[in-house]
Amino acid sequence: MSYILVPVIIVLVIMVVVSLVRGIVAFMNSTRDDLNSDPNATGPSANQLLQNKMMFNRIKYQAAAVLVCALLLAMAR
Secondary structure, three states: HHHHHHHHHHHHHHHHHHHHHHHHHHHHHHHHHHOOOOOOOOOOOOHHHHHHHHHHHHHHHHHHHHHHHHHHHHOOO
16 A cells, blocks of 8 residues: 555645745746736736635645655554
């Protein structure tokens, strides 16, 4: 079973990193857009919504990776 769980952990870690990088890129774009946008505009921009989505995805993938690690440790005992 550990032969299955270790690759799952690796895939989840890769997904965490991808979500983190995409969230940081969206943050940098939204910062640039905020500096160039109309100060009277209300509501979040598309980049801010993408940033929020990517950070939420990162949290989900991290939680899944922690659960799989806990399962792997429980099976090792």
